Amino acid sequence: MTAPPTAPPTGTPLRLATFNLESLGDGDRGGPPLAPRLAALRPLLMALEAQVLCLQEVNAAAARKKAPRRPAGLEALVAGTPYAEAARCLSLGVTGTHLADRHNLAILSRLPLRSWQSLYHDFVRPLDLPLVGQAGARVTRSFDRPLLSAELELSDGRLLHVVNLHLRAPLAAAFPEGKAAGAWRSTAAWAEGLHHASLLRSAQALEARLLVERIFDGDPEALIAVCGDFNAEGEAAALEILTAPPAKTGLADSAGRSLVTLDPGLAPDRRFSLRHAGRALMVDHILVSPALFAGYRGLDSLNAHLIDDCARAAGAERGSFHAPLVAEFEL
Numbered sequence: 439m440t441a442p443p444t445a446p447p448t449g450t451p452l453r454l455a456t457f458n459l460e461s462l463g464d465g466d467r468g469g470p471p472l473a474p475r476l477a478a479l480r481p482l483l484m485a486l487e488a489q490v491l492c493l494q495e496v497n498a499a500a501a502r503k504k505a506p507r508r509p510a511g512l513e514a515l516v517a518g519t520p521y522a523e524a525a526r527c528l529s530l531g532v533t534g535t536h537l538a539d540r541h542n543l544a545i546l547s548r549l550p551l552r553s554w555q556s557l558y559h560d561f562v563r564p565l566d567l568p569l570v571g572q573a574g575a576r577v578t579r580s581f582d583r584p585l586l587s588a589e590l591e592l593s594d595g596r597l598l599h600v601v602n603l604h605l606r607a608p609l610a611a612a613f614p615e616g617k618a619a620g621a622w623r624s625t626a627a628w629a630e631g632l633h634h635a636s637l638l639r640s641a642q643a644l645e646a647r648l649l650v651e652r653i654f655d656g657d658p659e660a661l662i663a664v665c666g667d668f669n670a671e672g673e674a675a676a677l678e679i680l681t682a683p684p685a686k687t688g689l690a691d692s693a694g695r696s697l698v699t700l701d702p703g704l705a706p707d708r709r710f711s712l713r714h715a716g717r718a719l720m721v722d723h724i725l726v727s728p729a730l731f732a733g734y735r736g737l738d739s740l741n742a743h744l745i746d747d748c749a750r751a752a753g754a755e756r757g758s759f760h761a762p763l764v765a766e767f768e769l
Contacts, residue, residue, distance in 0.1 A: 478757030
């Protein structure tokens with residue numbers, strides 16, 4: 439974590455962005471070379487002009503045996519840019535003691551960083567699930583990675599609460615006796631694994647929602663932004679758990695605790711952050727509290743460069759298959 443910078447003066451628009459960097463590392467694990475990826479990613483970061491930047495899939499590695507892991511790829515990416523001077527915090531691995539080797543979350547802030555925390559099953563316990571067709575057999579499901587939360591100081595003394603997340607992808611989760619030689623034993627087993635994945639995604643959305651509830655308990659007018667890769671669109675359970683729309687909860691007096699999804703304001707032909715199997719999907723989102731939404735001025739998805747993520751063999755991994763989103767606020 440770097441030293442906090444000075445907050446921009448009152449009246450300066452706040453630009454807040456989120457970007458999944460797609461396993462940004464230093465070429466380890468057989469991944470692509472780092473240099474061409476940096477050349478593709480750095481112009482996008484500069485175009486964001488963000489004061490607050492939430493990043494997903496930041497890898498970390500140790501320079502030598504028993505040395506602490508460092509996010510060398512991220513450090514190389516921001517070197518020589520305004521983000522190099524930003525305050526920085528990264529999520530801890532599932533042990534809560536050090537960075538994970540893959541898929542860490544990071545928040546870079548040109549606002550002073552008052553505090554941060556890495557949350558892993560702080561509100562929601564690991565899921566204890568029965569296995570269908572296996573009498574008495576059960577499996578414990580834990581989140582793939584933590585949440586990352588930070589409190590940032592605005593120049594007028596208010597706090598901006600930022601929650602960075604990366605929810606479980608819609609890929610079937612393996613379980614004992616579900617696979618043989620790396621392949622699913624049956625479509626029923628695959629379906630059960632996919633069901634488990636959806637439960638994990640919703641459960642971590644609940645963990646984030648309960649964090650938001652705690653923030654609102656302390657300040658009903660809190661400025662909150664929840665950003666990241668939700669691996670979910672539209673009215674998916676994970677999104678509705680987090681937004682908690684009064685029309686769905688039936689609690690008319692809960693509007694002040696709902697979160698607003700910003701991307702519906704994009705034009706239909708611009709509303710996507712990922713291309714997958716011929717479809718344009720909006721899986722990355724920025725959700726904000728009513729108090730922060732009062733200053734909302736616009737959202738952009740920098741998606742002009744995207745190609746289908748099924749084209750990995752064509753070298754598309756040079757950059758990222760995700761588009762960064764950036765929202766602007768007048769506070």
